[in-house]
Amino acid sequence: MEMGSGLLVEQKQALSVGQVQSLNILALNNQELEDFLMNEYLENPMLENSGDKENEMFTDMEKMYEKGTSFRDQYLENPEEEEQSRNDVRARTENSLKEYLLNQLDRGSLSQREWETAEYLIDCLDEKGYFLYQTEELAQNSGYEQKELEQCLAVLKELEPVGIFSSSLAECLEKQLRVKGVEDETLFVLLRNHMQELMNGQIGMISRKLQVSTVQVKEYIHLIGTLNPRPVMDIQKDDTEYVVPDILIARQNGQWEVTLNDGWMGEYRYNDYYIRMMEETKDPELQAYFRERLERARFVVNSVEQRRRTIVRIVEAVLELQKDYFEENGNLAPMQQEDIAQLLGIHVSTVSRAIKGKYIQYRKTIPLKALFTAGISDHEGDGSVSSDTIKQRLRQMIEEEGKKPLSDQKLAEQLEKEGISVSRRAVTKYRIQMNIPDSRQRGILK
Template sequence: MEIKTGISLQTKQQLSQLQVESLNILAMSMMELKDFLQNEEIENPLVEYTSGKEEAAPITYKETERFYNGTDRDERRENELYEIEDSEKSLEDLVNTQLQWEQIGETERKIVDFCIQSLEQSGYLMIPPKDIAKDLGVAEEQVEEVLSMLKELEPQGLFASGLEECLLMQVRGMDEEELLSDIIRNHLQDIAEGKISTISRGLKISSAEVRKLIHVIKNLNPRPLNGIGGEKAQYILPDVILEFQDGQWNIELNDKWTGNLQVSDFYIHMMETAQDEELKSYFENKLRRARFIMNAVEQRRTTILGITREILKRQEDYFLGKGQLKPMTLEDIGDVLEIHKSTVSRAIRDKYLRVPSGCVLFRSLFTTGIVSSDGNGDVSRNTVKTKLKELVAAEDKKKPWSDEQLAGLLQDAGMPISRRTVAKYRMELGIGGVFQRKDG
């Protein structure tokens, strides 16, 4: 083996420390931002931090029906912090206050109550829909429909049938959803045993990519009920508020209560009059730091508001409850705003948007589309799932359709997806296989 030395010229882009910190500020939640700004004031004498005039008063989920159901709110409580109450009934409150009860019939209420009472401490519902239907004396289709609705609630993964479905529910809408789903379905044991090469060969991707995907999976929550009903309260703060009045949308970043930063005039004067060069240099560095933080916070506001406006353009009907969620990716938003998709991802991390119909996680609004066979553009995954549910509900229970047949029916409806994707969507909807659905 011969070792040679040489010089090569290459271009490599690296983020500076300031760019990294700016991206970290962008990814912060409102609570994290407030703590960060307070800490800056402590460490930097040139920073003056002014708290918001009105602190966001914590309230329990029991008091937030208007929040989830889009009903009128008290004007005094424009900026509110939403808390999961720590009590024995906190789980019931968590579920009940997210549901549109006026649209739920008596039988569905009975199923909801049964499912809540049957949840494991982990947040899983281990009882099959068929058994729930038998115990309650209701149709299995009704149970599956209610379960599909419950699985859309927060926290993600609640009411899953087990670990695999819980993780699958949490990777929906992510950039690498297909690969992540493949690993979760087929390689969880390989992850536990550290068999990176096995996963790499199975997925035909590099070991480095596998490690990145595993890192994402390890950051998911395998127990959705962790922290609920415990000693520490959980909080939801809507980061952006979307209001629709008189045919016009108003977008407001809900950050007034976090306070503001400004530069101290006293220390600026001290810097300008300082005779000691070392002291003057110290103040100049602190001034640069203060201006950087102020600019980063303002850029954060601009980016989040820009992303919200672009989302609104695409999902207006969905926010008003008049249509399905349309296909939308991080790249779609990034291309319009001329920013990288990773920047969009950081900006929406763990952030909530309040709309007239309720409160949604920004991440849940992003979904890939399926090219329709009629050439009329993409249809969203939610639209395909809705059609799939309709087909299963209308099938002959004595001769239920196989996944292959369902794929053919969806193809006829202008939604070309594979048999494997049908099986995936069916499982996510809580719909059993052909033998589970067969009656008699």
């Protein structure tokens, strides 16, 4: 075998360290970006935050020093009173459950009286989220009329989580079942009248009283086991997390407005004081340090601004391709990251990083990535049917299926007849995502 040497020429696109870091900044959501910028700000004297109050306080303290006035005398009206209050226990922050419920109400459509009534009723909830009082009893002691209490209570019962303000465990579970689309009066009778036997595991007794088979009672028990008996279980945790939208969308005069929800971070810019120090210093080492820090500050500021422009451009392109969805004239259209990349003339990896972990707010807050959906092939093979459209059609077919529920295979075959090629496995996945029971469970519930 003859061996030799030669040159192989091939093209590769290598990203510089700066480009990689810039892409990493693009992938940060707003909270992560704020943490990143704060670390940079603390480590780099060349960075200044316009939203920071330290500079203002520092200036005030300099003026007080010149006047011979202490910080304590300047900011405390009564230093002795402040000294006595040091050991006071801080007031607890407002209950997170109350905030969660009130945030679901439309403050502008309620009078001050109605708002105060809602606050009063929320305070009446027990630790599980149940409302165990009689409105007639409350009317005698609260100063609110029974009618207005009942009207407000009816509104509060419709809030999330499902089952909040229920008067009993049975009512709570029944409400959750009805939201799931379950309409089985026998099951509801079980909840209302036989809860104690259910908790004791007396399946035979329940079977005889309801005149149903023990198999069906076990099916009921399995279904009930998927429900939440304590509506506030996931709300009153100490580590409750709230989704803060990264991008805000508004409709003004027929035009879309896209803004990044990052104003609360303040504006990061270069520190003029240290720039002057860099220019005036005669120490070469100090000057080299300042120049290196200034270069890093410029990179950070430029990368953040580039991130802002890139995300806005991508969201504007998404709005254009999903126009019908946002104007409530249709479902999500098939759209992939490659479509946005091609439209804007950027790499698909840039789109991927820009939408990673970001939330968008327009009427409601959803993951930006949820707006991207692959097209499902129809008989024309153009992938023009979105998964959102297929889910809507599946739900409609199941609602119209009659006494004999359709299996996932039958549903897939029906879609095929309508020109949509979807596998049985895909139908199962979509059905589970919509929280719809399988054909056997639907048959039992019917």
